[in-house]
Amino acid sequence: MAIVSKPLVSPDTFTVAILGGGIGGLAMALSLATQVPTLKNITVYEQAPAYKEIGAGIGIGVNAGRILKRYGVFDAANAISGDRNGIHRSLRRWDNGDEIVSVSAMDEDEANGGVRQLSVHRAEFLQVLYEHIRYTTCAKLETNKRAVEIVDDAKGGKATIHFADGSSATADLIIACDGIHSNVRRQLSKATDMVPRYSGRVCYRGLLPMSAVEKDWPYDSFAISWLGPDRHFLVFPISQNKTLNVVAFVTKSEAELGDLKESWSSTAPRSEVETEFAGWEETVQKVVRSMEPNPGKWKLNDRELLDQWVYLGGKVALSGDAAHAMLPHQGSGAGHAIEDSFVMGQAVKAFFENPSLGLETYMKLYQETRLPRAQKAQLTSRQAGDVYEMQGPDFDGLHFDQRLQVIHDKFKDRMTWVWGHDLEADFIATRTRLGL
Ligand SMILES: Cc1cc2nc3c(=O)[nH]c(=O)nc-3n(C[C@H](O)[C@H](O)[C@H](O)COP(=O)(O)OP(=O)(O)OC[C@H]3O[C@@H](n4cnc5c(N)ncnc54)[C@H](O)[C@@H]3O)c2cc1C
Ligand SMILES: *[C@@H]1O[C@H](CO)[C@@H](O)[C@H](O)[C@H]1NC(C)=O
Secondary structure: OOOOOOOOOOOOOOEEEEEOOOHHHHHHHHHHHHHOOOOOEEEEEOOOOOOOOOOOEEEEOHHHHHHHHHHOOHHHHHHOOOOOOOEEEEEEEOOOOOEEEEEEOOOOOHHHOOOOOEEEEHHHHHHHHHHHHHHHOOOEEEOOOOEEEEEEEOOOOEEEEEEOOOOEEEEOEEEEOOOOOOHHHHHHOOOOOOOOEEEEEEEEEEEEEHHHOOOOOOOOOOOEEEEEOOEEEEEEEEOOOOEEEEEEEEEOOHHHHOOOOOOOOOEOOHHHHHHHOOOOOHHHHHHHHHOOOOOEEEEEEEOOOOOOOEEHHHOEEEOOHHHHOOOHHHOOHHHHHHHHHHHHHHHHHHHHHOHHHOHHHHHHHHHHHHHHHHHHHHHHHHHHHHHHOOOOHHHOOOOHHHHHHHHHHHHOOOOHHHHOOOHHHHHHHHHHHOOO
16 A cells, blocks of 8 residues: 555645536536535636526436436426426427427436436526525635636646636636636637637527417427428427427528627517518417517527647636537537536546645546547537538438438437436546546
8 A cells, every 4th residue: 555645735725716607617516515525615706796697498418417416406406397208309390290200308217316307497597506505505606706817826836816806816726617708718728719600500599488389289298399491490398397498590691690799688579580480380380479579599609629628737627618618409518517517526536535646637537538528519519400400411412201311310319328328437437547
């Protein structure tokens, strides 16, 4: 046995700063507090004046649901979820609603844990995470703290964050969960894409009371995507089936966008959606007519792949959308942010078991475990958007019925690698490979 020397660092005095209090940042705080309970100094710095946000429906697959269960928040999240009846998506024809393929949500039965796919309102889900942190006091939650710059304090072995209000904070580990526009990524990475990448699609977003459409609903699930050339129309239930979340996607070139800003809060008149989806199946028409007068209108963006998430000798790590912003076409962005949080917790725990190897070694372990999987999700999410709208070489020269067969084959088992994944085994395998 090696002689046990005095540890270089102890969790009692180790400070963690999490920049950004979205789903990724709050899950990160819960992960560290749950997996390294001896950590006493975890602070989340959110730029907004409150932990309440805009946003609409978000899907969270069972891969992430199993992690939420370990953090003790699955039941509360489940209670605010919609019920998809075990179906991730029923893909249907745009014109007559006939089913192309039904994609299972891969929910667990009660005997195997009872975790099911969640469909939540982003703001309600953030509230669940926020209240759990407040109740357990496992992390400090700051607001109005917009991080503008990180400075390496080489001598002290820490790094300092400067905020827009003139204040600053020092930490041993800074985890940047500051989203698709990440300031930290901009400052530290050598990436050449300084702004998000437009995907070639916009989406209209609506939230309508289920009571407006549920009568005579012709399908056995409210989780449906109608697919047509250059357009697709998605609905799923949130908030205990009380609300139907609507996302209507349309292919648009950059030139056709006019002055549409990249924003979570821009809107357009409903008549635009009516025009775009004129002639679609009657259920779609009914949903469109029930949308609010000015639904949201978003440019759909992601980021280029980034091969380095760890900076300043392991003192800074990117996580969630800051590391791997992806398109929503596989409903995976929140789930991958939650996976990051879990692996980061495991890595920090492993670091304290052998701190003499240095924090950077363990931050690399985090990156090596997560990066290949997250990048695969970025790429396959792009591809999924094209398949939904029958674009790309796989559809060239095919007539409509043949195209439906391609969609069927590509979606039947598409999500198994995401939802059926054993993340803990993945972490252990990477750790072994790196000799840790
Ligand atoms: C307002 C909003 C609404 C959204 N709505 C939807 C939706 O309806 N459907 C969907 O699928 N996805 C939505 N998303 C994206 C989705 O939340 C993310 O893809 C996913 O949850 C990964 O989350 P994240 O925590 O990495 O990033 P985000 O959810 O983007 O969270 C980043 C957080 O960091 C904060 N922040 C940013 N810069 C700084 C800074 N410099 N200093 C401190 N804090 C900072 C932001 O205010 C935000 O709270 C939304 C994101 C936002 C910000
Ligand atoms: C919610 O809707 C689904 C159909 O998507 C249905 O099977 C389920 O019973 C409903 N659940 C509740 C709680 O109303």
